Amino acid sequence: MVDIREAVEPDWPLIYAFYKRISDEGRTYALPPDETSEQARAYWLEPAPYRTVVAEVDGVVVGSAKMGPNRPGRGAHVATASFMVDPDRQGEGIGLALGTHVVEWARSAGYHAIQFNAVVETNEGAVRLWQRLGFRIIGTVPEAFDDAEQGLVGLHVMYLPLAAPGEQDPVQR
Template identity: 35%
Template sequence: MRSKDNMEMRPATRDDASAMLGLLQSVCEEGSALPFIDGIDEHMIDHIWLAARGCVLACGNGEVLGMYRYGPAMPGRGSHIATATFLVGEHARGRGVGRALVEHCMASAKAAGFRAMQFNQVLGSNQPALALYRSLGFAVIGTVPKAFDHIVHGCVDAHIMYREL
């Protein structure tokens, strides 16, 4: 699927692992959105990202701009609620990539039978993500105080956000 800006949304494959790893490592090194410090390697790409229920890349001009993965938030009786992780490369921010990824993910999760989506760690310091999720109908349903050790701001709150699909 291509957008008006010639951005392609497509399922990730094993052939994308190197580009995915580079994006994941870059975002994790920023220390401002994802909790991962160690083990950011091809094993993580294979077993957490590519093994997810859905793993999609946003690509443009021959490069990976962002990616997401989604799957059940919980096993068994909680498996009707999806959770997801989104990454947008620093070079691609402010261009609508995040919105395209979240909208695509919500549609994919709904088509797969999920009834709602829950994000377990949206940082209070990540104002762009909070604004995006709120604009798409997500609400903060809880806050974990000082849950994330931000590289610049120290310990910041993490919000749990939710919306029905």
């Protein structure tokens, strides 16, 4: 059972343990390799209108997601989110629980859609997960990510409309 709750300040060292590991792997996030804990904290625990949650299994923090508007001002009706799951806990449904939580949050918060700006195309597990939740790849920027193992690979832009029942998906208009 995955429990999701708002992140609080004492969670940061627990989040940072897997954040740093994922960042250092250089396979899924374009984060600075020399980023300090405080710099990472400022990025991951942004103030409102952004929101950060943690996923717990048996009281242990095993993942986290941050979410909020994709762009300010006239782009704030579209949400975005970022996710990290402890690499030792992948395959346990934690990403699915976090993804489902974010979709439900964005829908209840009145967002029109969710856009992921940079899903590494070689991160096949994440791509499959987002597609399972209804996201579509609407474009790929070639060679936009320098994967630590595979070199230059593409970044997908993924999109999920959150239209109310009876509304038409704006991408299909």
